[in-house]
Amino acid sequence: MTHSLTPNLDRVAGPSDLRNMDDATLTAVAHEVRSEVISAVSQTGGHLGSSLGVVELAVAIHAVFNTPMDKLIWDVGHQCYPHKILTGRRDRMTTLRQKDGLSGFTKRSESEFDPFGAAHSSTSISAALGFAVGRDMGRPTGDAIAVIGDGSISAGMAYEAMNNAGHEGRRLFVILNDNEMSIAPPVGAMSSYLSRMYANEPLAKMKSLAEGFEAALPPPMREGAKRARQLVTGNLQGSGTLFEELGFEYIGPINGHDMGQLLPVLRAARARATGPVLIHCCTVKGKGYAPAENSADKYHGVSKFDVESGTQAKSKPNAPSYTKVFGDTLTDEAARDPNIVGITAAMPGGTGIDILAKRFPSRVFDVGIAEQHAVTFAAGMAASGLKPFCAIYSTFLQRGYDQVVHDVALQNLPVRFAIDRAGLVGADGATHAGAFDVGYLAALPNMTVMAAADEAELMHMVATAVAHDSGPIAFRYPRGSGNGVQMPERGEVLEIGKGRVIQEGSDVAFLSFGAHLAEVEAAARLLEKDGVSVTIADARFAKPLDIELILRLARTHDALITIEQGARGGFGAMVLHELADRGALDQGLKIRTVTLPDRFIDQASPDEMYADACMTRFDLYKMAVALTSSDGKVVPLTKGA
Ligand SMILES: Cc1ncc(C[n+]2csc(CCOP(=O)(O)OP(=O)(O)O)c2C)c(N)n1
Ligand SMILES: CC(=O)[C@@H](O)[C@H](O)COP(=O)(O)O
Numbered sequence: 001m002t003h004s005l006t007p008n009l010d011r012v013a014g015p016s017d018l019r020n021m022d023d024a025t026l027t028a029v030a031h032e033v034r035s036e037v038i039s040a041v042s043q044t045g046g047h048l049g050s051s052l053g054v055v056e057l058a059v060a061i062h063a064v065f066n067t068p069m070d071k072l073i074w075d076v077g078h079q080c081y082p083h084k085i086l087t088g089r090r091d092r093m094t095t096l097r098q099k100d101g102l103s104g105f106t107k108r109s110e111s112e113f114d115p116f117g118a119a120h121s122s123t124s125i126s127a128a129l130g131f132a133v134g135r136d137m138g139r140p141t142g143d144a145i146a147v148i149g150d151g152s153i154s155a156g157m158a159y160e161a162m163n164n165a166g167h168e169g170r171r172l173f174v175i176l177n178d179n180e181m182s183i184a185p186p187v188g189a190m191s192s193y194l195s196r197m198y199a200n201e202p203l204a205k206m207k208s209l210a211e212g213f214e215a216a217l218p219p220p221m222r223e224g225a226k227r228a229r230q231l232v233t234g235n236l237q238g239s240g241t242l243f244e245e246l247g248f249e250y251i252g253p254i255n256g257h258d259m260g261q262l263l264p265v266l267r268a269a270r271a272r273a274t275g276p277v278l279i280h281c282c283t284v285k286g287k288g289y290a291p292a293e294n295s296a297d298k299y300h301g302v303s304k305f306d307v308e309s310g311t312q313a314k315s316k317p318n319a320p321s322y323t324k325v326f327g328d329t330l331t332d333e334a335a336r337d338p339n340i341v342g343i344t345a346a347m348p349g350g351t352g353i354d355i356l357a358k359r360f361p362s363r364v365f366d367v368g369i370a371e372q373h374a375v376t377f378a379a380g381m382a383a384s385g386l387k388p389f390c391a392i393y394s395t396f397l398q399r400g401y402d403q404v405v406h407d408v409a410l411q412n413l414p415v416r417f418a419i420d421r422a423g424l425v426g427a428d429g430a431t432h433a434g435a436f437d438v439g440y441l442a443a444l445p446n447m448t449v450m451a452a453a454d455e456a457e458l459m460h461m462v463a464t465a466v467a468h469d470s471g472p473i474a475f476r477y478p479r480g481s482g483n484g485v486q487m488p489e490r491g492e493v494l495e496i497g498k499g500r501v502i503q504e505g506s507d508v509a510f511l512s513f514g515a516h517l518a519e520v521e522a523a524a525r526l527l528e529k530d531g532v533s534v535t536i537a538d539a540r541f542a543k544p545l546d547i548e549l550i551l552r553l554a555r556t557h558d559a560l561i562t563i564e565q566g567a568r569g570g571f572g573a574m575v576l577h578e579l580a581d582r583g584a585l586d587q588g589l590k591i592r593t594v595t596l597p598d599r600f601i602d603q604a605s606p607d608e609m610y611a612d613a614c615m616t617r618f619d620l621y622k623m624a625v626a627l628t629s630s631d632g633k634v635v636p637l638t639k640g641a
């Protein structure tokens with residue numbers, strides 16, 4: 001007879017089962033959930049460290065609150081793996097972040113236990129407050145609980161929400177999961193403030209509990225709470241934390257791995273709260289798995305790994321990553337130009353800004369998860385005469401859009417936007433797909449927008465951005481490694497608004513913008529086998545466009561196809577506007593725009609996602625054949641269907 005390694009977890013089909021368990025069994029369940037998370041992520045890769053840090057929290061919250069009637073909202077959602085295991089998705093954990101599998105984040109369409117989707121940070125308190133208002137206005141919904149990390153609570157949205165929640169005074173629970181880590185070590189005054197809050201206090205003590213909460217706690221904790229409050233505030237009224245000033249009842253700090261603290265505190269809070277409550281839990285990122293706890297990044301995001309040793313299976317790339325090429329090139333440029341500075345919003349490693357920071361630490365600014373501030377901060381620097389490189393992933397820059405419009409473009413300030421993770425990124429799925437930046441940037445007066453076709457082009461674009469002092473400029477490049485092309489010694493300054501012709505043909509012209517060029521070249525090889533003569537051009541710029549080149553391609557070919565790794569409303573749309581305005585579409589030109597479809601694409605490998613988007617070489621080939629065939633029959637792509 002075989003014994004299950006998870007006898008207690010095996011009894012949990014859903015959170016309601018937790019509510020019939022005693023505290024010791026809940027502790028045992030947490031232990032088993034932790035091994036289950038490690039085992040699943042070792043096979044799939046994913047956000048391990050953050051998930052390991054909230055195992056006890058997930059068990060305790062589901063045991064105390066009445067989910068799914070009560071709405072549990074995980075900020076970012078990257079720590080939701082224990083929650084998924086406990087909410088009926090245990091048997092699908094090895095499909096995490098894969099095509100047709102479980103999302104790596106919370107997702108409304110996936111489970112009734114995911115009341116609000118996430119992946120971008122700092123939205124949970126706003127959403128929870130929305131649910132609280134819904135409840136108070138008679139909607140069939142219970143309590144609202146937001147769990148937010150110390151990194152994510154540094155963002156403006158979280159304060160906007162707390163400011164509003166304190167004013168509303170509605171019953172609402174915010175659990176601050178404070179592990180003293182963002183992706184990188186957290187930065188900023190808020191992070192220092194949180195550290196000070198528990199630096200001198202044993203975790204078991206309560207700093208400031210209202211009388212009602214204290215009374216509801218078991219006697220030893222009640223005494224500890226009172227004592228701690230007196231110690232810190234000198235009186236029993238005990239106000240003074242930032243959260244209290246914002247109108248929250250503050251409970252904590254407590255040890256977020258000790259069920260003996262978590263369960264009574266949550267029960268007391270649930271029994272007594274009348275307004276917004278903030279429960280400050282101290283946790284350890286990577287808790288319970290030594291390789292994670294001991295690593296510098298706490299295994300924030302890992303690839304598949306060997307559980308015994310913690311060694312991750314990382315394939316050796318044939319070419320440097322775009323991120324590294326950007327970081328190295330910017331550092332070389334910065335060595336020549338002391339006005340260059342770098343800005344990142346909590347992603348120093350992800351953006352390659354850490355390379356610049358290593359060489360010129362005083363010229364790099366990590367502002368925390370604060371993209372809006374990052375953009376306006378960069379605008380101020382540009383106004384002062386510096387050359388700021390604001391390096392932000394395409395999707396996260398969405399959060400700073402008004403700042404790009406109002407503070408940068410409108411004032412024509414030369415902020416350089418280095419837009420990493422452009423296009424489809426794979427396992428993080430739709431929330432992280434860099435689909436919209438070309439559309440939202442190219443729409444802006446004064447803005448110059450470039451996309452790198454390969455890593456050498458990226459070097460040229462960094463050099464071009466350094467030289468371009470007359471207004472804002474952006475360049476985009478994808479996640480992952482380059483194509484292994486020959487790299488120049490140094491990037492060349494490109495002529496603004498000029499594309500390049502890769503090969504001349506006569507039947508069909510592919511006008512590519514950005515990193516899909518290699519796929520376009522592969523399509524051209526297929527077409528040439530069929531005797532179709534193909535021109536390939538790399539537009540380099542979506543704004544300003546190389547009108548001369550585009551008009552020539554339109555005049556001299558039967559068909560023109562634009563290609564970009566972005567949504568509709570981007571490069572292709574800019575080309576169509578220009579051609580239409582110049583009357584070039586009046587003569588029956590066959591033109592098609594290959595873009596991402598008008599729908600969100602779920603997680604899969606980038607190749608699978610581009611196949612789903614009908615953007616493979618075979619799709620391009622079929623489109624070109626249809627456009628150039630003598631009967632003129634067009635085979636429409638199925639995108640958007
Ligand atoms: C708007 C936005 N910017 C950046 C990120 C990238 N990001 C994901 S998790 C994370 C760190 C979050 O830290 P914290 O909230 O403390 O959670 P922890 O990983 O420590 O559990 C960052 C910067 C994001 N998801 N959303
Ligand atoms: C949750 C989150 O937003 C980040 O951790 C993100 O998953 C990082 O993505 P990269 O792996 O592309 O840096």
Ligand SMILES: [Mg+2]
Nearest residue numbers: 149150151181
């Ligand atoms: Mg953290």
